[in-house]
Amino acid sequence: MAEVSLSNVKKDFGAISIIKGIDLEIKDGEFCVFVGPSGCGKSTLLRMIAGLEDISQGALRIGGRDMTKIGPSDRGVAMVFQSYALYPHMTVGENIGFGLRMTGHEKAEIAKRTAAAAKMLQLEPLLERKPGQLSGGQRQRVAIGRAIVRNPEVFLFDEPLSNLDASLRVQMRGEISRLHQDLGATMIYVTHDQVEAMTMADKIVVLSAGRIEQVGSPLELYHRPKNLFVAGFIGSPKMNFIPVDARPHNGGIEVTLPGGATLQLAGTLAAAGKMTLGLRPEHASATGAGDAVLPAKVQLAEHLGSETLFFVSLADGTEIAVKADGLAAERPGDTMQIGFPARACHLFDADGNAVLNGDLTR
Amino acid sequence: MFPTPIQKASGPTRLAYQIALPIALVIWLFPLIGVAVTSLRPASDLAAGNYFGVPSSIAFENYASVFRDSPIGWYILNSFKVTIPTVIGAVGLSCLTGFALAVYGFRANLWVFFAFVAGNFIPFQILMVPVRDLTLKAGLYDSTLGLVLFHVAFQTGFCTLFMRNFIKGMPFALIESARVEGVSEWQIFRHIVLPLMRPAIAALSVLVFTFVWNDYFWATVLVQGQHAMPVTAGLYALNGQWVAAWHLVSAGSIVAALPPVLMFFLMQRHFIAGLTLGATKG
Secondary structure, three states: OOOEEEEEEEEEEOOEEEEEEEEEEEOOOOEEEEEOOOOOOHHHHHHHHHOOOOOOEEEEEEOOEEOOOOOHHHOOEEEEOOOOOOOOOOOHHHHHHHHHHHOOOOHHHHHHHHHHHHHHOOOHHHOOOOHHHOOHHHHHHHHHHHHHOOOOOEEEEEOOOOOOOHHHHHHHHHHHHHHHHHHOOEEEEEEOOHHHHHHHOOEEEEEEOOEEEEEEOHHHHHHOOOEHHHHHHOOOOOOEEEEEEEEEEOOEEEEEOOOOOEEEEOOOOOOOEEEEEEEOOOOOEOOOOOOEEEEEEEEEEEEOOOEEEEEEEOOOOOEEEEEEEOOOOOOOOOEEEEEEOHHHOEEEOOOOEEEEOOOOOO | OOOOOHHHOOHHHHHHHHHHHHHHHHHHHHHHHHHHHHHOOOHHHHHOOOOOOOOOOOOOHHHHHHHHHOOHHHHHHHHHHHHHHHHHHHHHHHHHHHHHHHHOOOOOHHHHHHHHHHHOOOOHHHHHHHHHHHHHHHOOOOOHHHHHHHHHHHHHHHHHHHHHHHHHOOOHHHHHHHHHOOOOHHHHHHHHHHHHOHHHHHHHHHHHHHHHHOOOHHHHHHOOOHHHOOHHHHHHHHHHHOOOOHHHHHHHHHHHHHHHHHHHHHOHHHHHHHHHHOOOOO
């Protein structure tokens, strides 16, 4: 059993506070992704779990044992680095077996486990090569092999795919997910790419400026973001934000959209005020189907084949993105009717916290 | 392109270049040519006052007699007995100090590093008297061991600067990755850092070998007797033995200069790397 639990974990570098109090429970066998913009502290948090950075305050437990003051070598974790960190003077086989050799395992045992790891990652024909003779994807697999050969209870990945090209990234994403299913170990994965987070995670932790913004499953974060930050970070292309006036009306909420059209939303609102309406591009209708319809001018059309992405401006100049059919024929300068379905609309108050989530259930 | 390659320069410039270069070369090499020619001059030429003219015959027997009539073989052996342990000692120590300074962020790290660097700026001549007193009191005066210890002490500062910068240039993730794998700090040094330092070790060994072999100052300050005298200082002693035997002293000098020259040609690549390696990170 290797659940990871952090309670009120903090990290300061001198007077600068990087991690400002993190409480988090990661269950045994869970695939947990830390995601956030660069500088949010996600890599630092991972390195604190690995033991490569001291924990200034708070406690870390792995598998029920207090690891706050334990060195990296005794935590029973394995880490895959962004730069792969392969030992350049050793062959692939030696790289994979190095940790075992140094911790006093028997030769036969090392050979057996190296062979098993190599088989799992299709590295068998490369065992005699040096890292310098490998491609990026192969190096990445060696780095993963070096981690799995030790049978760790917790795997840590620090942006492992960011040095790979796009197609290889998709392939390796699948391989890591498969590895997680096969091994059943706890995995913690750091990335700034929300697509990686959405596709791989059981649980996503969205971080910003050293704090947790929200923890949840990918779909939970997609449908029920707690605040503007999470709403804008999860989903691609990102959610549209439209400034609106909202007021309680007939037991529901009435929002006034740019141009004067109104939209009735279910839910309750304490007081009227300026708020932000959120609507994902894929939920806005380019054919004018919805509970409110706004005229908009096309600024830019991106034809992706399977779909068309329109960037349009509303009456007050607010730009929004709308996903439409791949064969949509509108050109820049044309006027479109954009439909706003009420069940997909999110509403955020002046502080950016969600008042209402458009989780498509209403 | 600046400067303009000489092949593309105008006619007069090229002519001036072709005249000036050989002249500069001869002036530059004049002392060396003088020594080389004198080492092949028979004793009778010197007796007759033919110091700078064409030798009357080529006397290879000068070299034979240097070895036969003087303890130069012994001096060369002493030089090796001083140089090789110094190279091993200074390079070995600086691998350790460089690793410590590059990898561990302890509180006084930068100050210790500055101390090593600052040591290089002290003109070592001013330490002559105290160091001689120290060796005398320690019972190391007039021994190769004393010379080795002081050379190691003086070379380690520069070597540490060099090694620390070299290790700083390595990707730190290598060390962190090994730490997470459960590898001890000593094993990290022995199995990861040391193998990757091979180019630096080779470069530094060649440099230190040349420095120490060519040292004259400490050899004369810390050694008096023939039993421990390195060849640089030994040549000076030859001078006393044969006041006017310049042909033999010259032959001895050429012999003494051979090991570093050989070392340079064999390891030229490392030597040049050594001059620039420490200068930049990585």
